[in-house]
Amino acid sequence: MPRLLTLLFALFVPSVRRVRRDGPTSGSHSAHPDKPLFDLLAEALFDTLATGLAAARRWAGDASAVVQGWTAAAVDPTCPTPVVAPCLASGIGRQAPGPSRLPLVGSTGRCLLDGLESRFAPRWPNPGHARMAAGLFMTAIALICAGIVGIVAVLAPSPGVHLQRVRGAASVAVVAPGADAPLPAPSAAPAAVDTAPAAAAPAAEPAPPAEPPVPPAIRGALPVGKGMWIWLHERAEGGDPAAIVQRAKEVGLTHLYVRTGTLKEGFMAAGFLDRLLPVAHANGIRVYGWDFPYLKHPGADVDRAVAAIEYTTPDGHRIDGFSADIESTREGTTNELVYVNAYVTWLRGRVGPNYPLIATIPNPTPAKVASGFPYAQVVSTFDAVAPMVYWMNRDPATDVANAIAYLSQFGKPVFPVGQAYDGGPEGGPPGVPGRDQLIRFMQAADQHGSGGVSFWSWQHATQEAWDAVRDAAEFRLVPGGPSGEGLTPGMVRAYQLNLTSLGFPVAADGVWGPATVEAVLNYQRAARLAPSGHVDAATRKFLLAPVAAPIQLQ
Secondary structure, X not given: OHHHHHHHHXXXXXXHHHHHHHOOOOOOOOOXXXXXXXXXXXXXXXXXXHHHHHHHHHHHHHHHHHXXXXXXXXXXOOOOOOOOHHHHHHHHOOOOOXXXXXXXXXXXXXXXXXHHHHHHOOOOOOHHHHHHHHHHHXXXXXXXXXXXXXXXXXXXXXXXXXXXXXXXXXXXXXXXXXXXXXXXXXXXXXXXXXXXXXXXXXOOOOOOOOOOOOOOOOOXXXXXXXXXXXXXHHHOHHHOHHHHHHHHHHHOOOEEEEEOEEOOOEEXXXXXXXXXXXXXXXXXXXXXXXXXXXXXXXXXXXXXXXXXXXXXXXXXXXXXXXXXXXXXXXXXOOOOHHHHHHHHHHHHHHHOOOOOEEEEEEOOOHHXXXXXXXXXXXXXXXXXXXXEEOOOOOOHXXXXXXXXXXXXXXXXXXXXXXXXXXXXXXXXXXXXXXXXXXXXXXXXXXXXXXXXXXXXXXXXXXXXXXXXXXXXXXXOOOOOOOOOOOOOHHHHXXXXXXXXXXXXXXXXXXXXXXXXXXXXXXXXXXXXXXXXXXXXXXXXXXXXXXXXXXXXXX
């Protein structure tokens, strides 16, 4: 106990001396540098508390990385023994993102933490362990400080010491003893009793106009309907957003996938998104970003994805969701579980539970499954899965049926990606698949329960391929009657998946029944639409509209 009091005295006295010497800080509301010692002590205590709490935040981030390492070990007992964040980061190649990268607030807290770490180093040779111990010690000191500040506030002889935070930084507002406190607002005087005859009641004012409808943003939307992937922006209609959107509308696309980053360039799609998003969103077309993480440095991969997810155009638009194109080792991606688990866990933690994430993965053929691709681990934190069903010299209907059957075990919606490019260099027949194969792919995907399809890629598709996408009746989402008239089971299923993804859950069984009617009514009320209970034209427009998906740190 004497040592603890000595440490507290050593921590606080320099702060008091500094404040007395330098006068009030820029964040202080005091106009008197010669403050009473009591007020100076309160300032020093509060400053130390703030820096201690900032150090605790750093320690919490490191502890989070350790827990993620333990999670990877639980999935794969053969992975390396989990260690504290700095060592784990050096093994993976990047410090864990999120709280562990938050800088300490103020030089005082940094010096204190570094000094404590050096003192603990002889007992904990591992630098990470020493820093964790220092963080725990700082947390204990911060809690003690908080208690002392509370005692000071209660026992102070003057009501003049007030603590507050200004613009996120710690500061102390000191009111001189005897200063007048703000007076409370006067209460309304009781109304005088009026014995005169009551005057005629004024005419009722017209009711305020109803608020305009707006798509609810409880959760983000999944890519139902038909979509197309854009790889190189300049090769999609010359990079002209108006031409891209015009063609998308002509063939009935509901969404686009746009590459937003590369390993060498980082997030590099800002300029293209500035031009594309306003035009696409104005025409009711959703835009999903996609990226190719190699997973050798999952922290950097996550940072690149989050940069795309958080990017906002000058006029306020963001992408509607994000897809991670997680390939196999053949394409240079590492499939070691510790790296896979780090990426999928950190990405979900950075965007929160309500942001739509789609895992784009290799076609789960028997050979790919036997090779050990970690399908279960990749899909675990994503909202949906998009298998790349490139059938090459196989039957497209059989391939997509098998893919949906295998992936259904994970309980996530499946949105297959079809082959609209020349697979000849990869062992398939030369040329882009013809109309018959593309339509068979869409028909089989619809029959086996998918709510949407897309094609790789815009720059490779021939006119025949575009026409097939346009002409296929499957995944063409149209308005329906009060009892679901005009809607096929596939259309109903797509609407059900869309409602669930938006936060209005209903089973995706393809049956128009009371549960679906109730989900539609709930959506219409939230969107301030006329509650008809069916997908009328106005409701369809809002159901398929772009959504500003919420980003919430877990």
